[in-house]
Amino acid sequence: MTAHSTKPAYPEIKPPVTSIGLIGWIRANLFNSWFNSILTLLVLAGLYKIVPPFVKWAFIDSLWTSSSAECHASGGACWSIITANIRFILFGFYPPSEQWRPLAAIILLVVMLLVTRNRTWWHRSLLWAWAAALLVMWTLMRGGFIGLTTVESTQWGGLPLTLVLAIFGLTAAYPLGVILALGRQSRMPAIKALCIIYIELIRGVPLISLLFMSSVIFPLFLPEGVTVNKIVRAQAAIILFTAAYIAEVVRGGLQAVPKGQFEAADSLGLTYFQTMRLVVLPQALKIVIPPTVSILISAFKDTSLVVIIALYDILKTTQATLSNPKWMGFSTEAYIFLAVIYFVSCFFMSDWSRRLEKDLSI
Amino acid sequence: MQQQVPSISQTSEAKTSFWHDPDRLAVFYQALALAVVILVGYYLFTNTLTNLERQNIATGFGFFGKEAAFEIGESLISYSAADTYARALLAGVLNTLKVAVIGIILTVVLGTIVGIARLSSNWLVSRTAAIYTEVLQDIPVLLQLFFWYAIFYEILPSPRQAVNPFSGVFLSNRGMVMGVPESHPAHIGMLVAFAAGCVAIWILRRWARKRQEETGRIFPVFRTSVALLLALPVLAWVTGGAPTAMDVPELRGFNFVGGINFSPEFAALLLGLVLYTAAFVAEIVRAGIQSVSHGQTEAAMSLGLRPGKILQLVILPQALRVIVPPLTSQMLNLTKNSSLAVAIGYPDFVSVANTTINQTGQAIEGIAMIMAVYLFFSLTTSAFMNWYNKKVKLVER
Numbered sequence: 001m002t003a004h005s006t007k008p009a010y011p012e013i014k015p016p017v018t019s020i021g022l023i024g025w026i027r028a029n030l031f032n033s034w035f036n037s038i039l040t041l042l043v044l045a046g047l048y049k050i051v052p053p054f055v056k057w058a059f060i061d062s063l064w065t066s067s068s069a070e071c072h073a074s075g076g077a078c079w080s081i082i083t084a085n086i087r088f089i090l091f092g093f094y095p096p097s098e099q100w101r102p103l104a105a106i107i108l109l110v111v112m113l114l115v116t117r118n119r120t121w122w123h124r125s126l127l128w129a130w131a132a133a134l135l136v137m138w139t140l141m142r143g144g145f146i147g148l149t150t151v152e153s154t155q156w157g158g159l160p161l162t163l164v165l166a167i168f169g170l171t172a173a174y175p176l177g178v179i180l181a182l183g184r185q186s187r188m189p190a191i192k193a194l195c196i197i198y199i200e201l202i203r204g205v206p207l208i209s210l211l212f213m214s215s216v217i218f219p220l221f222l223p224e225g226v227t228v229n230k231i232v233r234a235q236a237a238i239i240l241f242t243a244a245y246i247a248e249v250v251r252g253g254l255q256a257v258p259k260g261q262f263e264a265a266d267s268l269g270l271t272y273f274q275t276m277r278l279v280v281l282p283q284a285l286k287i288v289i290p291p292t293v294s295i296l297i298s299a300f301k302d303t304s305l306v307v308i309i310a311l312y313d314i315l316k317t318t319q320a321t322l323s324n325p326k327w328m329g330f331s332t333e334a335y336i337f338l339a340v341i342y343f344v345s346c347f348f349m350s351d352w353s354r355r356l357e358k359d360l361s362i
Numbered sequence: 363m364q365q366q367v368p369s370i371s372q373t374s375e376a377k378t379s380f381w382h383d384p385d386r387l388a389v390f391y392q393a394l395a396l397a398v399v400i401l402v403g404y405y406l407f408t409n410t411l412t413n414l415e416r417q418n419i420a421t422g423f424g425f426f427g428k429e430a431a432f433e434i435g436e437s438l439i440s441y442s443a444a445d446t447y448a449r450a451l452l453a454g455v456l457n458t459l460k461v462a463v464i465g466i467i468l469t470v471v472l473g474t475i476v477g478i479a480r481l482s483s484n485w486l487v488s489r490t491a492a493i494y495t496e497v498l499q500d501i502p503v504l505l506q507l508f509f510w511y512a513i514f515y516e517i518l519p520s521p522r523q524a525v526n527p528f529s530g531v532f533l534s535n536r537g538m539v540m541g542v543p544e545s546h547p548a549h550i551g552m553l554v555a556f557a558a559g560c561v562a563i564w565i566l567r568r569w570a571r572k573r574q575e576e577t578g579r580i581f582p583v584f585r586t587s588v589a590l591l592l593a594l595p596v597l598a599w600v601t602g603g604a605p606t607a608m609d610v611p612e613l614r615g616f617n618f619v620g621g622i623n624f625s626p627e628f629a630a631l632l633l634g635l636v637l638y639t640a641a642f643v644a645e646i647v648r649a650g651i652q653s654v655s656h657g658q659t660e661a662a663m664s665l666g667l668r669p670g671k672i673l674q675l676v677i678l679p680q681a682l683r684v685i686v687p688p689l690t691s692q693m694l695n696l697t698k699n700s701s702l703a704v705a706i707g708y709p710d711f712v713s714v715a716n717t718t719i720n721q722t723g724q725a726i727e728g729i730a731m732i733m734a735v736y737l738f739f740s741l742t743t744s745a746f747m748n749w750y751n752k753k754v755k756l757v758e759r
Contacts, residue, residue, distance in 0.1 A: 029486075190396055212729055
């Protein structure tokens with residue numbers, strides 16, 4: 001009996017070195033079959049052709065604070081185009097002495113986004129905080145009180161314009177989209193038809209046609225003497241466009257609410273508006289939070305289309321810099337810089353939406 | 363005072379008040395909504411009419427027959443500045459279709475490869491695919507178009523020092539030129555043979571399915587189809603005299619002559635649209651394949667099906683059901699995004715219509731046409747896809 005409890009006489013045999021540690025990992029993940037081995041070699045060869053020259057161009061040979069003449073002489077990347085023109089690229093024609101104001105507004109926005117990212121902060125007070133923050137951002141940008149000079153919105157440009165178009169676009173489009181989604185689910189045929197026509201019409205055409213409409217046709221719609229600022233018109237086009245997409249997302253949420261919820265609300269004697277406000281929408285809107293974030297992401301990316309109607313968003317300010325003869329020929333660097341800005345912002349949002357999706361599904 | 367009591371009970375018995383009768387409220391709300399839409403529409407319409415009158419802008423599509431007097435960089439039909447606006451717009455529509463059709467095919471192919479690569483057991487491959495989808499999804503497509511266009515006109519050399527990545531393909535700031543087989547009557551024969559092969563396969567499939575249902579005997583349809591699709595064109599090629607002459611681009615003077623030439627605008631637009639949309643398609647394909655539970659594969663294996671059959675009979679039919687609806691909307695997105703061509707100067711429909719608007723001043727007609735054309739594309743594609751969806755839909759018993 002005691003023999004069972006004693007340790008075996010022979011020493012423990014370790015697994016072969018080829019199946020543990022780095023070598024084991026490489027064998028299991030990179031060379032586990034002849035097909036995968038070939039794939040690995042092909043990808044490595046491709047990376048070897050692309051990555052070292054890119055690193056050499058972008059970092060080793062690059063210039064960061066030189067003049068344009070030195071850039072033209074060198075073979076590496078010329079990041080100086082960014083550092084030399086950063087204020088114009090980020091803030092456009094906003095008066096240089098006042099550029100701390102959009103900067104402060106952007107910082108406030110980033111803080112609000114970071115706070116919102118944390119779900120333990122989700123209370124009714126956060127909504128009020130957002131409303132207050134948006135108001136503060138607007139007044140900071142616009143000015144016209146306690147010593148701040150007024151800066152008309154025609155002078156706004158660069159990153160703040162991109163953010164304004166995206167954020168106000170989504171805030172205004174959201175309620176409109178919810179109304180459209182409810183209208184599409186309505187039992188009243190005329191309202192249902194109007195909503196379906198609107199949603200399908202807008203979703204069937206490119207955003208650029210709406211932007212053209214806002215810049216060319218919209219002035220014709222107004223009575224003589226009335227004019228509307230071009231930025232506001234583009235903003236309206238983005239709102240009308242985004243609302244149709246939000247309506248479709250919200251419709252998905254409405255359809256996911258079980259029928260029993262409607263019946264229970266009916267049996268309690270709630271009116272249509274009470275049913276929607278107290279029972280259906282809170283559930284439906286919670287379901288569609290992740291897809292709504294992806295609409296926010298595409299709305300943010302789509303704001304870049306205002307370039308085509310010559311609004312100075314961050315893409316247009318960059319192009320204006322590139323058309324300066326001094327800095328001509330460095331498009332790659334400038335566009336890579338913009339791509340990084342867009343990527344970081346969108347990745348922040350999509351990462352957040354993925355985490356939310358995981359949280360909400362439990 | 364006493365007289366009022368019965369009257370109240372009478373009315374409450376007969377009908378509820380107007381504000382609590384859902385049927386009559388529904389009529390009221392609908393009438394209100396329609397009235398608001400009509401009134402707003404009428405207001406905008408009258409404003410527009412007065413504005414047009416004041417600015418002396420003619421209305422209607424009379425400009426269609428007038429001389430366009432502008433050049434179009436590339437066109438599938440013969441077009442010159444002396445042609446009419448109608449022909450210019452038609453050339454624009456064809457250019458849009460050209461980039462959309464080629465783009466959709468390439469996107470589906472690339473997206474499927476990347477989507478499958480993301481699920482690969484090879485760490486390096488799946489990571490590369492993940493980085494690709496993550497990065498390209500998060501950069502606006504317009505910025506990507508500008509980037510590729512800048513690569514073409516800024517980075518690539520002139521035709522004299524053209525980059526030659528593969529034999530017969532030259533990249534320069536004048537675009538991409540590629541060698542193609544010289545035109546020969548046998549090529550038409552090959553096309554006919556290919557079409558005949560498709561028809562034969564369709565008939566063969568119907569026959570094989572019917573036979574399998576009746577007798578249970580399986581016919582190797584897939585291998586026969588591949589053989590037919592390859593063999594018939596090859597046969598036509600051989601009987602046509604087996605032409606091997608290639609039309610290889612050659613540098614003459616300042617540019618290439620021969621081969622087929624893709625302008626930098628077209629190449630940048632196609633590259634940008636395909637790389638951007640393929641990232642989304644890859645996500646869709648991955649999600650579709652992952653939606654088929656592993657138990658299905660195991661069940662099929664325990665039935666003794668071979669891996670190819672498992673993919674064909676078990677996984678793909680279920681995955682496609684998940685993949686097709688979002689894939690359709692990505693195809694439509696690509697078509698709609700092709701309108702961004704106007705920003706880099708590819709003469710697509712929006713670009714031609716925009717020039718027309720600028721020359722004739724008839725903005726309303728121009729934008730109405732743009733919207734109508736894209737709506738037509740959208741509606742026909744979704745009609746086709748709805749039909750396909752119904753075909754692959756789960757038949758519940």
